[in-house]
Structures are given as structure tokens and as C-alpha cells.
């Protein structure tokens with residue numbers, strides 16, 4: 364990655380405060396996501412990882428603070444007003460969030476039809492077929508309904524839909540949750556290879572230590588209502604925070620290091 368490109372901030376969050384009634388989820392949260400990186404976002408359950416993602420994409424209006432994506436404010440914008448930013452990102456929500464009454468191909472076509480109404484059906488079919496294959500699904504997955512797919516295939520179909528508009532920025536909310544270790548590793552590989560080929564910036568919420576070790580350039584840690592640290596795993600390990608130490612240096616963290624080292628030795 365060229366230095367200037369690496370330094371370009373694609374998502375800039377400043378002084379973010381979010382809450383629901385009496386409950387304050389974020390307070391003074393700051394985060395930069397740089398162009399071309401895979402940024403892992405971790406934190407205990409309920410620390411507000413999904414709420415942070417929703418704030419960034421404009422689905423959650425914060426109490427205070429600013430969020431810029433591609434240099435533009437995303438807070439409080441009308442849908443139509445923010446259309447030019449929204450079509451530059453793709454989102455894989457937790458669980459895939461496919462429309463169950465639509466086939467995989469039709470699911471992929473939903474965002475295309477939303478942003479480019481009036482496109483010829485033959486072209487829509489062609490784009491959907493391309494995205495299906497790009498995410499490693501067999502070509503005959505297009506006409507299938509989500510209920511006919513395995514968990515891993517559903518995630519790939521969700522990813523195909525997230526990539527429908529050739530985004531520069533990809534949001535992934537716990538993409539490997541519910542997958543077996545082999546399926547999860549295959550999905551990580553797919554994410555890393557698409558990131559490289561398409562030059563994507565990836566905001567990746569995960570609990571999966573293997574994913575963090577295998578594909579993330581940097582990791583942001585949410586705790587105490589804000590991002591308490593962001594850096595490479597080695598940089599985080601040098602910090603003295605109890606949650607960070609327990610998370611990365613606990614038995615599961617050590618197992619993830621061992622498996623990452625084994626994978627590297629095998630390449």
C-alpha cells in the first residue's frame with residue numbers, strides 16, 4: 364500500500380455519544396479507518412459495535428459527535444441526499460439478512476434496482492450471476508432461495524449482495540458467526556482476497572480471534588464506551604489493559620496465534 368493511500372482516512376468518527384434512554388452506549392468515541400485496510404472491531408457483548416456501525420452508515424442518530432465517510436457527514440442526512448455516499452459502500456448485516464422470499468440472484472439485484480432503477484433485466488441477471496460466482500458460490504445458487512442454502516452459502520450470498528454496486532468500502536458485522544471453523548477460515552480467505560483484488564476498505568466487527576489474526580491489518584477495541592485502543596495485534600498486546608490482555612492472551616487467543624503460525628508455516 365502506498366504511504367499516501369494508507370494515510371487517507373475513509374471513516375472519521377469524533378466525540379461520538381450514543382444512548383438509549385438512560386443507557387449510554389458510547390461517550391467520546393473516536394475512530395479513524397484508513398483506505399485499503401481491514402479494520403477489525405472487537406469488544407465484549409453489548410459494548411456497542413453494531414451501534415457504532417449503524418452510526419457510521421447513518422441508521423442511528425447519535426446524541427453528539429460527528430461521523431464522516433469519504434469526507435462527508437453521514438449523520439441526519441435524508442436518504443435521497445446521502446445516496447451518492449450510500450452507493451459507495453456495501454453492508455453484510457449480522458446473520459446475512461437476506462430477503463427470504465427472493466432468490467439469491469434477486470437479493471443481489473435489490474440494491475442495484477434501488478440505486479439504478481430502470482436497468483435492463485438481462486443486465487441485472489448478468490451482474491447478479493457475476494457477483495454470485497465472485498463470492499465462491501456455485502453458478503446454480505442464483506435461482507435458489509435462502510432456505511435452500513447452508514449457513515456458509517447464506518453468508519456468501521449476503522456478501523454478493525453487499526458487493527452488488529462495486530463498493531469501495533465494505534461493512535461486515537460478525538461474518539463468521541455460526542460457521543464451523545473450516546467454513547469460517549474459508550470466508551476469511553474470501554474476504555482477504557476480495558479486499559486485495561477490489562482494493563476495498565473493510566470495517567469488520569467480529570468476536571472471532573482467528574479472523575483477527577488471519578486477515579485484519581489493525582484492530583480497534585471497544586470498552587468503557589469508547590475505542591480504548593487501535594493498532595496491530597502486537598501493538599495491542601504491548602498495552603496493559605486487562606480486557607485486551609485477557610482477550611488476546613487468554614487460552615483462545617493463544618490458540619488463535621498457534622493456528623495463524625501453523626497456517627503461515629504451511630504457505
Ligand SMILES: Nc1ncnc2c1ncn2[C@@H]1O[C@H](COP(=O)(O)OP(=O)(O)OP(=O)(O)O)[C@@H](O)[C@H]1O
Nearest residue numbers: 383386388406407408409410411412413414415570
Ligand atoms: N434499538 C435499540 N434500542 C435500545 N437499546 C439498544 C438498541 N440497539 C442497541 N441497543 C443496546 O445498545 C447496546 C449495544 O448494542 P450492540 O448491538 O451495538 O452491541 P454489540 O457490541 O454489537 O454486541 P454483540 O457483540 O453482542 O453483538 C446493548 O446494550 C443493546 O441492548
